[in-house]
Amino acid sequence: MPETVSGRESRILEIIETARAKRAKFRDTHITMSHGAGGKATTSLVEGLFAPAFASDALNALGDAGSVSADGLDLALTTDSFVVKPLSFPGGSIGELAVNGTVNDLAMAGARPLALTLSLVLEEGLPAQTLRAEVEAIAAAAREAGVEIVAGDTKVVERGHADGMYVCTTGLGLRDPRGKLAPDRLRAGERILVSGSIGEHGTAIMLARGELGLDADVESDTRPLWPLVDALLDAAGPAVSCLRDATRGGVASVLNELSRSSAVAMIVREGDVPVHPAVAGAAEILGIDPMYVANEGKFASLAGTMANAELNAFFRDDMKKRTK
């Protein structure tokens, strides 16, 4: 089954069939950091607690965004809380991240962003200057993504809570008819393409915390993905089965989630996944796998019928155009 792959540049992973996994159960007695890390414990919370309690078809689909139908209109709704330490880091900051992260979840659902809401939890004593800087970052990111902030809320919590600020953004989008994307549409024989080098955001954050005594020139890859998705849907349309941005938990967690949703297994060749040398170096020293490190501007695209060469050309072109 596994065909010969054409080397590092192709970024191709393969899909084979498997049995459908059982829904994970939530059996822990207390919440631990791992429940928020995007891996197995998070899945157990979503599949074992939230989805059954809310009996929601949209939640059960476990996509990046929920579906809402209004007067025949196919809308997508997605929400994300951002808790980042430190608040700013090489390549971005929490405000920019909050806008891009939510716009990207819409993009992954094949939805053009229409509007955002912004809910802030601020820590008592936060310098107004820090807030101003993040408000400006949010405004700039929203302008770049072409989306308006239409509603907001601010709460303040006592000193020592909230790490400066937590940001919750929710995005409303209109699903694009060119794409028929779903996490359960993957079939054996399809290919997975990663849209660029991985692990940069998470590595930049870890380095910025300064706890590791490491110094490397790695910037977060945070950026809005809708323009790229828009172009991809134009180029490939229905040939694309699914898109997923590889945030928390990295590319590995995305592949795990999609394997579960579609009842398929995936063959990943480490050498085919592009990793920036500085990221690879930091990961080696820290003993972590870049496949599990967060990205904020990369996605896995799952294409059935599109030819290998065409997809490669598409992403090479995007890499060239990227100014950031």
Next chain:
Amino acid sequence: MPETVSGRESRILEIIETARAKRAKFRDTHITMSHGAGGKATTSLVEGLFAPAFASDALNALGDAGSVSADGLDLALTTDSFVVKPLSFPGGSIGELAVNGTVNDLAMAGARPLALTLSLVLEEGLPAQTLRAEVEAIAAAAREAGVEIVAGDTKVVERGHADGMYVCTTGLGLRDPRGKLAPDRLRAGERILVSGSIGEHGTAIMLARGELGLDADVESDTRPLWPLVDALLDAAGPAVSCLRDATRGGVASVLNELSRSSAVAMIVREGDVPVHPAVAGAAEILGIDPMYVANEGKFASLAGTMANAELNAFFRDDMKKRTK
């Protein structure tokens, strides 16, 4: 100008004209608890920082929900973060509050709730039992409000942060054509009606904290307001200028905000505003004014042409029907 008012039962406040207030400026150097309290400092943050930075028409309107137009559809989008200590209290809990609060913001915009998103920030070490209880409260409140939870997110922060949990809910609604509601539609001669006795939610929370050494039988009034608004729009339709739920900052803050938006002043007769004796008693001991205490199931309705007697009958009827 001030007419004779017909006593406590009428719950009538009056509106007179005034000059338009200037936009508040944000000049503080640090964030304080007051920036989250819903009063003047919050207004300075919204009018002085957020609205100019985001240059958003929807935010500038300062309504309970933002407007989004999609293919001719008139949608409303609103977001709220809930930070409550303790997490549960007589009459409700943070989960129920988060659903009702957001559904109610949609209702105040004259919008029928379509979908909710739920974003949780959990504290490391939170007992799973507490989370389960809140997830069930959220599910029950969503069922009662007739709205589906279509997307979610969970983050976990280190022990000692987030007070157990913070909940951010965002609501999408479809504006009802029967209502033409706006915070700047108030005109001199109109009347303000409060939909019931005030100050219960905030008083219940203060008592539940147990810091005051006071014991009184006060329950939060948390409930979804859309059914009542639905009936009101049926009964009064275009005669209603504006609806606003009197949450953070209480009825007084709502009246202040609306005065600013519509360039009117209001005459409030204390004796005409219904207050439960237990709330009045607690407020007197604590030296606070129930007009500034939060509600979660009461709103101010601003009616131009509807007759006094009709509106009174409407709200009396609602009070009778309330099972909670």
